Amino acid sequence: MTKLTYERPVIQKLNTGTMNKFGSRTEYTPVTHIEGVSVKSLMAEYGSPLFVISEPQIRRNYQSAVRAFKTRYPKVQFAWSYKTNYLNAVCNVFHQEGAWAEVVSIFEYQKALKNGVPGNKIIFNGPDKSADDLRTAIINHSLIHIDHFDELYLLIEIAQELKTKATVAIRVNMDTGIYPIWDRFGFNYENGQAWNAINKIMSAPELELNGLHCHIGTFMLSAGAYATAAWKLCDLAWNIKLKWNHMIHYLDLGGGFASANTLKGSYLQGSDIIPSTEDYADAIATTILNFGFKPDELPLLFLETGRSLIDDAGYLLGSVLATKRLSDGRRATIMDFGVNLLFTAFWYNHKISPAQEFSHHTEDMVLYGPLCMNIDCIRESINLPLLSKGDQVVVHRVGAYNMTQWMQFIQMRPNVVMIDAKQNVHLIRTKESIDTMLRYELVPEHLEQFKL
C-alpha cells in the first residue's frame, strides 16, 4: 500500500440551500497520461514546464476537417497556417497529411521552403512583403495575396523588372455581421475598394488574378458569417467573369474557426457554444454550390484554419512553485509557467487539470506565473484540488499561438516534445539556455571590464 499523501486542512464556507445541478461536490479528473504516456515520466525526463504535442490528435483533427469539407465540396485544399504553430515537426505532420503552407512573413516563407514545401504550394499572406520578398515569391510561383494598393503597385513594378507575369489574389475584407470588422487587412468589399483593386489587376498586363481571399476574423462563434463571406467572394468572382470573361481559379476562405477553449467573459464553456467544423463547412460549401457556378467551373476552395486543428493537440505541463494566501484571504498558487509561455491566458480561461490524484476537496484560487510582474496571472479564479509545492498540472488546448507568441522575458523557453502514434516521445525543440541568449549579444570593448 502506497503512503497516503498529506493534504493540508482547508476551511470552506458552507453553502446551505438546494443542491445545484452539479451536485454538492466538485468532480475533476486528474490527467495522468497524455496519449498513453505518463505525465510524470515526461516531466522527469524533459523538465518542467514542458510543452507536449500529440501527433495522433493533429492527424485526427486534420482528417476530420478535411472530411467535413471534402464530403460537401468537390475541390478542397487546406494550407497550414504557419503563424499558429510553426515548429517544423508540427508543420511537417500537416504537410504529410497533404496541407500546403500559409505564411505571413518572409521568415515563415523561408521556414516553409526549408521544410521542403514547393514554392508553388505556399500561400503568401500579410501586409508585410518587401520588394525582395515579392521577387522571391514571383520566382517561386507562390500564391501572392495582395493586402494593399502599395503592394499592388510594387508588384507591377517587380513583374515589369523580372519581365514575367505574376499570378496573384487579393485579400478582401467585408461586413459579415461580426464586429468589429477586420477591415485593416485587404480591400473592402462594401465600399468598392476590392472591385477597384480587381479592375486594376485585370487591366495590368503584368498580373493575372487567380483567386480571392478573405479572413473574416478569429475565433468565430457564428458559422453564418462564413456563408456571408463566401457569398460576397462568389459575387466578386461572378462579376469578374461577367466583366472580364475570366474565371477565378480559387476562393480562399481563410481560417478563424474556433477551438473548444473558453473565452474570458463567456458564461458557457467553449465546447458548448462553438460551431463544429461541420457547421463551418456546411455554411461555406452550401453557399458556393448554390451560387450558380457550373459544376465544371466551381472554384477550388482553400482553407487556412490553424487554431481548430492544433489547439487541442497541445498541452502545457507545469509544477507548483509555492502556495500562499493573499491579503483578502484568497488562496494563490504560483506555477512555474506564466504568460511568458501561455500568451493565450490573456483571452482564454484555460482548462487546467491536476496530474495526480487528490481527495475530492477543492478550493478557489488564483493561478500566478513565475514572472516578477503583476500581470502574470494564468487564471484569476479557478477551482482546483489542494495543490502543494511540487504538484503537477496539465493545461489543455494550448497548441495554437503559444509556441509562436511565447516571450523570452526573465525566463527561457522550455522543451517541446511530440508524442507519435506509437507512443514514442520525440524532443522537437530543446529548451533555451544562457548561451542561446548570449549568442546574439555584443559588448563594446570599453564596457567589457568593470570592478565592483
Add this chain to the structure above:
Amino acid sequence: MAITILFVTFINPSVGIFGLLSVLGSNIMAYVLGFDKKQVEKGIYGFNALLLGLALGYLYAFSLAFLLLFVISIFAVFFMTAALQASMGKINLPFLSLPFLFCYWMIALASPQLGALSFKLLPNPSEGLILFEFPDFWKVFFNTLSATFFTKSVWGGLMIAIALFLASRIAFSLALLAYLSAYGAYQIFGVSVSALTENLVGSNFIFFGIAIGCFYLIPNVYSYITVVAFTPFLMLLLVGLNQALSVFNLNGFTLAFTLLTMLVLYALHHRWIPRFLFLVQIQYYSAETTIYKYLSAVKRLKFAQHSQFALPFFGPWEVSQGYSGKLTHLGDWSNALDFVISDEQHKTYQLNGLRMNDYYCYNKPVLAPADGLVLQIINHVNDNEVGEMDTKQNWGNTIILKHSEGLYSQLSHLKRDSFKVNEGAWVSKGTVLASCGASGRSPEPHIHFQLQQSPLMGSKTLPYPIAYFMSQDKSGLQFNYFEVPKEDAIIFNVETQTSLKQAFDWQPGKKLVWFNQKYPTQLTSFEVFTDAFNRTYLFCATTGSYAYFINDGTRFFFTDFEGDKNGFLFQLYLSCFSVLLANYPTIKMKDNIPQIHFQVPVLHWIQDVLAPFYVFNKVMFEGENCMEETASVQSNYLIKSKIVTHFMGLKVESRNYTAFIGRKGFEKLEFKYKGIKEEWLCVN
C-alpha cells in the same frame, strides 16, 4: 503485290494490256462522273473491270470489233458495279465479282452470233524453264494462283504466292488453308485436282478462304474453322452451278464463291448477339491491321457503349453494402450499393452516435450520378430515430432519374424536404439533388443507389459499373475503370483538373499548329474532324495521317492511327495514348498499343501468322501526370509517358515522351528514343 500481279498478267501480254486498260478506263469514268474519290482509290470500281479486261484479253483475238466490244463492256461493268454497290451496300453485302460475271455472261451468250469476233487459239501452257519440278500439290497451288489472273504459270503463281505472303501473312495462310481443304475435298469426292486450275475453279476456294477467314470476318480460330467447314459445300455449289450453266455454254467462274460468301455474311449480319464470328466493321484492307486493331479495340473500347456513371457524392465514402450484400441486397435487389462516411477507425459517427447529427454522412449532398431527367421525387417520409427502421415505407424519400430508355437510377433514404430539384428537371452529372438522410428502411443515415431498367420505384436492380472512381486501400490510391465498387471500399470520384480538360478539349474545327524547335518556320497543323462512324480525329494534311481519339471528360485517349509513322502526329498519338485528366501523381495509366505500329522487321511474320490465335508480342504504354514544380495553382502539368516494345518477352525499343500542358493548353512535346531527340512547340 500490285506490281507482281501486273507482271504476272503480262506473261500473256494481251491479257496484261487489256487488264490494265480496263482498270484505267473504269477509274477515269468514276472520277469524271463524280463518284466518291475515296472509293475509287480503294479500287471498288476497278476490281471487276480488271477481271473482265483480263478475261476478254485472254479469250478473244484482237480486232476492231473486239476493241468496240471491250469499250462497251467496260461501260457495262462500271455501271453494273455502281448499281450493285448502291443496292447491296444497303443490306451490308459486298457485290464481289457479280458485275464481272454478269457482263462476261452477256458477252459470252452474245458472242456466237457475232461473226467478227474470233476466239484466240489457247496457247499451250508454257512451263518456261524447268529448273525444278514442284510436287503436284504445290504445282497445282501455284497454277491456281496464277490462273486467277488468267495466266497459267507455276513461276507466275510462285511470284503471286510470295507477293501475297509479303502483303499479308494471314491472307497467305488462309489461301493455303483453303487450297488444302479443297485439295482434300477433291480427293475425297474423287474429282481430279487438275480441275482446280481451270476457269478460276481453284480461285473460288482461295477467295473464299481469304474473304471469310480474314477479310469480312475478324480472323480468329472460328473463322478458320468456318473456311474449312464450308469448303465441301463450296465444291458442291461450284460443280453444280457449272453443270447448270454448261447448258448455256457458260462458265461459272467465281459465281460459287460470290454466292456462298454473300450467304454466310448475310446470315451472320442478322444475329441477335454476335458470338464466335465477328464481322469487320472498319475495313483496313489488311488482315494484320484488322486483327491488331481489333484486339486493341476489344480491350480498350469495351465500355464505349456504356453510360458513364459517377459516384453520387463528394469526397471519400465507404461502401457499407455492396452487390449481393448480406443485409438487404438480396434476390432481385442484389445489384445495389449503400454508401456511408466513415472515419479512420471505421466508425460512421462521432460522439456517441445517438443523434442523427453525429453521423458523418447525415445531411451531406447527394449528387446526380449521370445526366438525366428527374422522373419522380418521393418527399413525405420523416427521418427515423437512430436504430429504427420504417419497413412500411421501405425506400423512404427517393429520387428516380431517367438516363436513357431502359436505364434509370434510384437514390433512396434521403432527408425530407432537402430536395434541390423538381420533377421534370433535366440535371447534369454532379448536380446536387438532395441530402443524405435516414428515411425508410434505414437505421442510420446512408445512401442507397441502384440502377434499374424500369422507372418504378424499387424495381429489380441492374448490375452496372461506375465509369471512373478512385479507391483508397492499404496499398495506396487505386484508379478504377468501369468497375463495381466492392463492399468496405473507400471510394471517391476522380477530381478532374480544368486545365488538363481544356488542353484536350478538341472539338471538330479546332486546329493545332506545331513546329519543331529546330525548324521554327515549318508549321505542321492538325485539324479536328468527325467521320462517318462518328469517330473524332486529328488530321494532318501534310502527311495524310489520321489519329482518332475519345475525350470522355475524365480520360483522353487515342483509339487509332493511320498514316505516316514518321510524322509528328504519330508522336503525339503515342505520347497521349491514354491520359487521365486529373492530378494523381502516383497513378500510372497503363495500356497496350496496337502491334501494327511497331513491327520488328521480318521476325514479326511469325507473330502475324499466329495473331488470330495468340499474341505474344507487346507494346506497352505507361503514362503519368504531375504538376509542374514551377507552376502556379495547379495549372501546369507534365504528362510523362513511356512506350516499350517487347518481342517474345524481350525489350526491343523504348521511347520517352514529356508533354507540357499550360494555362492555354498544349505547350510542348519532347521525345527521346534511338538517338532521336526532338522538341515540338504548339502555337496556341
